Amino acid sequence: MSSTDLSIQLTGLELETPTILAAGVLGTTGASLKRMTGEGAGAVVTKSIGSEPKEGHPNPTMLKLDCGFLNAMGLPNPSYRDFRKELSIASEGGVPVIASVFGAHPDEFVEIIIGLKGASAYELNVSCPHASGYGTVVGTDPVLVEEITRAAKRTTDVPVWVKLTPNVTDIVEIGEAASRGGADAVVAINTVRGMAIDIHSGYPILGNLYGGLSGPAVRPVAVKCVYDLYKALDIPVIGVGGIGSWQDAVEMMMAGASAVQVGSAVHDNVNIFSEITSGLSAYLKANDHCLDDIIGLAHRKVEP
Numbered sequence: 001m002s003s004t005d006l007s008i009q010l011t012g013l014e015l016e017t018p019t020i021l022a023a024g025v026l027g028t029t030g031a032s033l034k035r036m037t038g039e040g041a042g043a044v045v046t047k048s049i050g051s052e053p054k055e056g057h058p059n060p061t062m063l064k065l066d067c068g069f070l071n072a073m074g075l076p077n078p079s080y081r082d083f084r085k086e087l088s089i090a091s092e093g094g095v096p097v098i099a100s101v102f103g104a105h106p107d108e109f110v111e112i113i114i115g116l117k118g119a120s121a122y123e124l125n126v127s128c129p130h131a132s133g134y135g136t137v138v139g140t141d142p143v144l145v146e147e148i149t150r151a152a153k154r155t156t157d158v159p160v161w162v163k164l165t166p167n168v169t170d171i172v173e174i175g176e177a178a179s180r181g182g183a184d185a186v187v188a189i190n191t192v193r194g195m196a197i198d199i200h201s202g203y204p205i206l207g208n209l210y211g212g213l214s215g216p217a218v219r220p221v222a223v224k225c226v227y228d229l230y231k232a233l234d235i236p237v238i239g240v241g242g243i244g245s246w247q248d249a250v251e252m253m254m255a256g257a258s259a260v261q262v263g264s265a266v267h268d269n270v271n272i273f274s275e276i277t278s279g280l281s282a283y284l285k286a287n288d289h290c291l292d293d294i295i296g297l298a299h300r301k302v303e304p
């Protein structure tokens with residue numbers, strides 16, 4: 001294994017590697033988050049947490065496809081009051097723990113951020129595609145995204161990341177709204193709205209009828225969103241969507257990602273973080289590059 005330094009400063013946080021566990025995958029308990037820090041993740045994001053306990057959608061909530069996953073979990077969570085202890089357990093892992101929070105309006109985000117004091121950063125989920133009143137409903141309105149971001153920034157001194165939905169005509173418009181609100185970074189992308197139907201019964205398969213597509217199928221969508229956001233914004237872009245190998249991580253960084261999050265790929269391979277970091281490290285060494293050389297490289301190739 002190469003010894004190339006992969007440590008980064010991301011919105012003022014120190015990460016030993018630019019790989020981050022994405023929200024919602026193994027982020028429900030402090031113990032599972034702590035475990036992922038031991039697997040080589042440079043930071044971890046919790047499951048999205050709300051102001052009240054929420055059961056989520058009826059089963060089935062997750063479906064494996066040949067090109068990725070469809071899920072409609074419906075933001076199940078114990079509320080910030082019951083999640084505080086998990087946050088402090090997760091913090092024992094020694095890497096930044098980012099609390100993902102969702103709400104319907106600025107005050108609700110503020111309440112949760114205050115209630116989850118102690119996180120290294122907050123990731124505002126304005127992008128879940130299948131939760132009524134939350135997520136995409138909020139995150140497709142640039143005015144609301146700006147207000148929520150501004151309210152969050154006034155509430156906390158730690159970094160605020162805004163996680164964007166690809167289920168819009170122009171993700172850059174929403175990214176710019178987050179940036180105007182004072183976001184320290186944007187995270188792109190959450191899942192892409194999708195649906196599956198059982199051809200034997202004719203019924204939609206997911207309990208919620210439709211859900212969000214993740215995994216390899218969405219990677220080109222995510223790469224394009226990251227590329228466009230990097231071009232338009234002055235704040236870091238964190239890339240997420242379909243990353244399952246070090247090559248995928250390099251591609252996302254060339255599109256402009258300062259760091260990458262991994263979600264679906266963790267289902268089949270908990271070693272994914274150490275595999276990405278060792279592959280990335282060897283790649284950089286073989287090409288005599290440092291991380292900064294590859295971040296946004298595709299832009300410099302087409303517009304030197």
Ligand SMILES: Cc1cc2nc3c(=O)[nH]c(=O)nc-3n(C[C@H](O)[C@H](O)[C@H](O)COP(=O)(O)O)c2cc1C
Nearest residue numbers: 022023024048125189190214215241242262263264
């Ligand atoms: C089962 C599952 C649950 C998820 N839950 C959340 C969540 O609570 N909050 C959130 O912002 N994103 C959530 N996501 C979206 C992921 O964080 C990620 O943005 C998306 O899956 C794309 O990345 P991937 O292809 O690496 O999975 C979830 C994804 C999956 C598959």
